Amino acid sequence: MAIRPQQPGRRADDPDSSGPGEAPTGGPISGEWSLRSATLADVEEIAVAELDLFPDEAWNVFQLAEEIAHPDRRYVVAAQGADATGELLGYAGIMLTGDLADLHTIGTRREGAGIGRALLAWCEEQARRGGAERMLLEVREDNDRARAFYARAGYQEIDRRRGYYRIRGRRIDALVMQRSLTA
Template sequence: MPAGTGSAAAAGPWALRPVTPEDIEVIAHAELELFPDEAWNVFQLAEEISHRDRRYVLAAEGAEAGGSLLGYAGIMLAGDLADLHTIGTLREGAGIGRALLIWCEEQARAGGAVRMLLEVREDNDRARRFYAAAGYREIDRRRGYYPIRGRRIDALVLERTLTA
């Protein structure tokens, strides 16, 4: 979906499209840049995008989303619940993260989900503000969930009801 059109759009010369197997390597490189302590490798990504209960999208430059990767996101569907597995953006302030999240929420609703869950690192203030602004609220804490450079960081479990 081109930016600037549709419900998951934002202003900018980029577009969203479903992830394909050809995208795995570039997403794996972005994972290393964005999440160096917890990056998924090409094998994990390949398994994720090929799973029947997963939905993955990427944002790329150009109206047809054929250019450089700008961001990506993915969810797992599980009945009336969806889980945001990953979301990452390589360009801040362009509305890409919000468009990716909206796409994931739309896919979750289309798959029958009425709630979306996610985990966010307790020390990731920017992500916590982003999710709070999108209507997510903290419902739980997973102590020591993220092993980061010799220490353990809590994961905050966030939830949002998906309304039609």
Template sequence: MPEQITLRQATLEDVEAIAFAELELFPGEAWTVFQLAEEIEHPDRRYVVAEEPGRAGELLGYAGVMLAGDTADLHTIGSLQEHRGIGQALLGWCEQAARAGGAERILLEVREDNGRARAFYRRAGYQEIGRRRGYYRIRGRSIDALVMQRELS
């Protein structure tokens, strides 16, 4: 993990900052404060925030994973700064949380038109295993989701 960031489990106190980050990163599909609060409080979810060391509350990124037996589902990952290793650190935290929860593999959906995210997941060892037609509906557009997975052995 890069030295310039700190990871910690997300709490309800983080919901507002995460919601603002969602609006910035995913304007057409941002989760609401209420949805995020439900996610963070859910017993089968694990959420993490990335911050500057010694500067609690200055959000650099966040991620969340759902635990579901031997398969986990990466729900979201967002980094507010590029090229600092924040996304890799968040993804690693989620994969470790999934392993600790008994998962043997992790799944995710990524927008077909998000080449940057697709390349990020491929570099992390994820492989495309399917497609969900019209999964995303953003500003009147229907966009396919690519389903990707990685074994956690």
């Protein structure tokens, strides 16, 4: 599943964690893969995945390194193996801004394995731990799969940003979606 939000600095298109930005605990999410916090050592592999998943709007290694190193961001990777050191299967990241979190990106290379759901749950938990009460994201209007994914997770459309995405000479609206993170 590829879910792409917007330009660098703001992107979006039940793992446990030991703390903000720290690796999830409890072993693998499935028998084949698990989650861990992203590090600068992951930047090149994430950049390659970006080109595969989002060729028209991929972030480069410098943008990704800045995101992962930023103190108000939380990034996670899904990778093969119980210790998540194998092949990169997905990644996600958020920006924390007080009582609001912004989902910057989710990208997965293996559909139907629950990776996208696990990445989103990790991001939501990190947002809660960072004090966020709501999560916002932008999704391309023409990305029906991503819109349905977020709707199933409880996100509701609250706004539209006309012409937000510029892809191959086309302007595509972004739909702003929101979900409460409080019980």
